[in-house]
Amino acid sequence: MAIIVLSNREPYAPRTGPDGHVHWVASIGGLTTALDPVMQREGGTWIAWAETHPEIRTVHLPEAQPRYRVERITLSSDDVRLSYHGFSNGALWPMSHYFLERAQYRREEWDAYRRVNETFAQAALDCAEDGDMFWVHDYQLALVPGLIRRARPDARIGFFWHIPWPAQDVFRTLPWDRELLDGLLGADLIGMHTPAYTRHFLEACARTLGTETDVGTVRVGERTVQVEARPIGIDVATFEALAANPVTVDRAQRLRDNLRTLMLLCVDRLDYSKGIPERLAAFSSFLERHTAARGRVTLVQVAVPSRERAPAYQQLRTQVEGLVGRINGQFSQDGWTPVHYLYRGLDREELVAHYRAADAMLVTPLRDGLNLVAKEFAASSQDGVLLLSRFAGAADELPGAVEVNPYDVDGLSATLVRALRMPLEEKKARLDQMRQALRQSDLRAWTADFLRDLAGKAALPSELLRLEDRPLLILCDYDGTLAPIARVPRDADPQPGALQALSGLLHHPRHRVAVVTGRRSAQVYSFLPLPDLTVVGLHGMEWPGQAPPAPQREVLERLARQFPSARGVRVEDKRWTVAVHYRNVAPAEQSSVQRALDQVPLESGWERIEGKAVREFRPSGYGKGRAVRALMDGTPGWYPIFIGDDTTDEEAFLAVNAAGGLSVKVGTGETAAQVRLHDPAAVVALLSAWANPG
Incomplete structure (x- = not known):
């Protein structure tokens, strides 16, 4: 092939x-x-x-x-x-x-x-x-x-x-x-x-x-x-290595020495979608309002030639160069030129040196499919600030960026002041947060994932496909298994094709399927509106047709008062349990947040369970292992399979292993599971193959 x-x-x-x-x-x-x-x-x-x-x-x-x-x-x-x-x-x-x-x-x-x-x-x-x-x-x-x-x-x-x-x-x-x-x-x-x-x-x-x-x-x-x-990534390691190279460091320092001011960097293809005239107008407004910035801040605009024969692009070039000339003519003083304009592309080494030299990067398109420049800067900068248009596709992926509206000239001007005054600790925390996000969607992973998912059934382990001939009891976690992990749990839509695969299994003459999750059942049904689907929620506290025990709200409230309040911490109140998510905390601060959560005193009859960048507090006596054993006891004669991705799924893996069934881990990490699948797309491909073997 x-x-x-x-x-x-x-x-x-x-x-x-x-x-x-x-x-x-x-x-x-x-x-x-x-x-x-x-x-x-x-x-x-x-x-x-x-x-x-x-x-x-x-x-x-x-x-x-x-x-x-x-x-x-x-x-x-x-x-x-x-x-x-x-x-x-x-x-x-x-x-x-x-x-x-x-x-x-x-x-x-x-x-x-x-x-x-x-x-x-x-x-x-x-x-x-x-x-x-x-x-x-x-x-x-x-x-x-x-x-x-x-x-x-x-x-x-x-x-x-x-x-x-x-x-x-x-x-x-x-x-x-x-x-x-x-x-x-x-x-x-x-x-x-x-x-x-x-x-x-x-x-x-x-x-x-x-x-x-x-x-x-x-x-x-x-x-x-x-x-x-599937947003395309960048080769993070390559940009990090280039930025750390002594040649690049020296080149960046020479750029700063030549300017002798703070440096605002803009790198764009010369296209009307990139918002270059609006950005120049904002910089002009900034200099007009903040006279102290004159002689202390320089904007470097790299405009990469594009579609030079098209009249619209010729007109845009004339407009941009006219604005550059007007700003420089109005504000230049004592050998300082406000805008340095380069009408050419930069090779990668020169580009990374500019990224490293910049105090702030302005990526302010009026509309952009993604924008890889923003990602490259986040991977290369040591202490810069990324100002990113809310209309760039990359804005969804880079939580550490400072969001701007390129149509709001005055607002963009004000945000420049905030960026240039930002404390060093905050700059580094934001960059760490963005780098963590970039590593999760690396360029090579993007390519490999797309091709593997395109191959579909052909990319699955043959030993899993052969199980189709047996009556299967298929038990799945939700987050990270049937749905990609989302920054905010309410955004965890199911993997495309999951609904169809589950529906096919529900109507299959031999197989049975259920979801065992830490979420409330109602949440899962909102994502998977399949009335016949069995969903066991809250790690086994919530069963179809059975009301959970009365929630201990006073305990939850006492616990909540002891949770850390770092930037990015999110407390999810599930009424019967409470989960504290710290996935969006800056990487440098995550270990201290985790330690603080692990030191929260437990009340009698309560336990703390560990998940991926989350700690959940719940009454003792429950768990996915017990839930899985109960489901297996209720369906004797079916071959049990549990598919999950988190540490909370390990007890379920052990339960199906002990029963002679099959445990499947989604993703990386140590596990008791017998088989691995790469991601939720592979899970859906497998469920689809079992539901429709032809």
């Missing part, structure tokens, strides 16, 4: 060297960084547009040690103009970023877009063999999944949409909205950067096509398409 990647941009660009020969240089960007190592390891084919040197149709890369091939697509100048510059960047790009006044919908450009997508799809089909997986990338190739599906109904096809998916009232302005959705729904797995984008996409499918949708899924005929929020 090989991987076939399709993208508009190629992973290596041809460059003619001094010797007159063509050499291949790795493209800068997240996609190449993410997929090139996988392609080098696994082999396969990458299909992309031959923007330059179109005479070279096939090349094996990397140049020094070729491991995979690139098939380069030659496009006519008309198709480049109409499809790439026209429909892709003149219609889909502005529409997706909510700039409807810039969107132009032209039939001629749509026809060219279809032709280009057909060309890419045919190139993929020509080089594919049975069992190969296809992974298509971004808005330029949205029709490709449907075209491949029609030719290969059984193919495994993934798609990642890298820009925002807009709200339905914006998307419906596109005259070819049905055709675009039909093309995308040829995929088995569609990835987007944020839950908001996936919700908008599901609404578009329901309202435009009338398709059946559920949490993270769309029903297309006999197929179920999964639609998931």
Whole structure:
């Protein structure tokens, strides 16, 4: 099984060297960084547009040690103009970023877009063999999944949409909205950067096509398409190592020495979605209001050239450079220039030196699918502050950033003052918090997870699939097992496909299924609205049809008065028990919060249980182990399986092990479980395989 990647941009660009020969240089960007190592390891084919040197149709890369091939697509100048510059960047790009006044919908450009997508799809089909997986990338190739599906109904096809998916009232302005959705729904797995984008996409499918949708899924005929929020990460270790390199440290110090002021850094592709004019206006307002900052604060704006032939981008460049000139003309004094403007890209080493030198990083797009610059700064900075637009997809992932509204010029100006006055301890705590989040969604994990989940059943351990022939009693935890761990428990929506898999098991002639959780049963039913599903809540205190014992509220109130109040601590009152979550506490402070919770005196008849970044206080005499034993006693003759991820699930693992059943651990860590699955997506793939063995 090989991987076939399709993208508009190629992973290596041809460059003619001094010797007159063509050499291949790795493209800068997240996609190449993410997929090139996988392609080098696994082999396969990458299909992309031959923007330059179109005479070279096939090349094996990397140049020094070729491991995979690139098939380069030659496009006519008309198709480049109409499809790439026209429909892709003149219609889909502005529409997706909510700039409807810039969107132009032209039939001629749509026809060219279809032709280009057909060309890419045919190139993929020509080089594919049975069992190969296809992974298509971004808005330029949205029709490709449907075209491949029609030719290969059984193919495994993934798609990642890298820009925002807009709200339905914006998307419906596109005259070819049905055709675009039909093309995308040829995929088995569609990835987007944020839950908001996936919700908008599901609404578009329901309202435009009338398709059946559920949490993270769309029903297309006999197929179920999964639609998931999977924000792309960065190679955190690489940026941390570069930032710590003595050469980078020295380079950063020279930057600061040359400025001799505090440094505000902005790095953007020159695009109207990035909010550069609004940011410059905010900096001008800042200098106008805070005269003491003049001569003490410098804004460094790196504007990376983009789509230079497009009139809209030429006008934007003129506007930005005019604003830079006006600010410098108005405020320059005594050899100090307020704005240093660089109209060029920076190589990675130079970029990281700028990240390390900056006192604050301003990432203030008016709309952005994600924004990797924000993540790179968080991984590289030692003591800087990240100011991040609430309209960037990355804002959901970086809790340590200072959120700003790029449309609020005065508010952004005021936030600059706060950032520059922020105590060092708070800066470091915020950076630690962001780095912890970044490590949980590393770039390589993003790639591996997507490909594994795209493979679906084929990636599961065969010994688990063989169990399907037996009558199974399948018992699952909820958080971390049927749903990804969420920063806030109320946001823990089930893994896409979980509802369908559980529904299939509930109607299976041989199998039984139940959920055993630390949550209240009502909470789980709100996520999994399946009336026939047995849910045992509160670690075995709450059973269907049985009221729990009266809650000991006075004990809970006394306990709550002793909990630490550090930033990021969240107390979850479950009425009968209380859980204290510290997942969102800065990493440097988590151990002290944990110690404080472990030292809270216990009342008679109460116990403290340990979970992932949580301590829960509950009456003694309960637990998932006891609940699982009771469920097994009630279903003799069924082969018991328990699937869980947390330390609170260990007693359940021991219970099924003692009964001769199977225990399955989700994720890493020491465990008594016999088998591991990687994540909730793998759990859902397994449950789906048991529910629908065909």
